[in-house]
């Protein structure tokens with residue numbers, strides 16, 4: 125396979141309603157898409173970095189910059205590695221560059237998609253999927269008032285979602301969880317995500333969540349506070365799940381060994397790509413640690429790939445693999461829908477979905493071609 129060039133395309137997609145977390149309120153999604161053009165096929169990559177460095181240190185403009193300035197030239201200089209090893213070469217060629225995992229992930233995804241389309245193989249088959257559909261959970265933002273939250277959760281349950289994740293922060297935690305539990309019953313699969321909003325001083329307060337039978341609490345403490353999570357695990361009985369702290373298979377192994385988490389949220393973008401995501405899946409499975417696939421408000425492209433990943437055997441909890449219409453009135457691909465609470469795993473070549481040109485053009489803000 126010979127990589128001829130990569131198109132960097134910025135799109136801006138309005139959200140159906142504002143998505144509030146402990147770190148921001150989002151009303152639109154600014155996304156960098158990559159289109160890798162090879163001599164055999166084209167492939168699409170979606171970068172999950174957000175407009176501001178509030179979830180992680182990466183942000184969209186920085187991912188475009190590091191791709192242009194370092195990653196694309198490095199790939200251009202290693203044509204034999206790509207020809208011999210395909211997408212697995214991307215991680216190796218970019219390994220000397222520290223961090224910037226979301227940018228690396230997007231490039232690897234685009235090259236992998238091109239390679240798989242050329243070989244007529246799906247992401248699911250390549251990554252090791254063992255299911256043809258995955259249970260679908262939904263991430264529910266922070267609301268100003270409990271009644272509005274209950275309406276939103278009720279709507280998602282009516283739509284068939286099998287698991288609810290509530291975003292929490294200090295001042296919006298015990299009460300909303302209690303209200304949702306009381307309204308929708310003990311059988312509801314319910315979990316919370318703090319996006320690093322607490323400190324170890326809040327341990328006693330967080331222990332109050334123990335009464336509500338939560339599946340897990342996701343990333344209560346800061347990204348680098350792995351030891352703090354291990355200490356918190358001795359104070360609260362709700363299982364701790366890490367998101368932001370897990371950036372590689374190595375960091376996953378360390379967090380598990382330290383007792384910082386009993387569950388891992390695996391997001392391909394955060395960890396440098398789908399291939400590293402599979403390695404984290406393997407580490408978690410080997411340790412009996414449950415895993416699930418997280419989301420980053422992806423378009424249909426990332427959503428399709430996430431569905432494939434979530435179909436691996438170690439993804440034993442429902443992921444944030446929701447339908448296109450969870451966030452968007454119109455997706456850039458054919459809309460991904462959930463059926464009986466499950467997202468079908470695409471079976472077509474590569475991602476199994478492709479942007480529809482008219483829809484893509486409607487939301488495109490800039491396009492840049494980088495010849496290699």
Ligand code: OSB
Nearest residue numbers: 179263367418419420421422444
């Ligand atoms: O922490 O899981 C998170 C969205 C943006 C940034 C971080 C997170 C999220 C979500 C998932 O909660 C949203 C989704 O379903 O894509």
Ligand code: MG
Nearest residue numbers: 317342343367
């Ligand atoms: Mg999270």
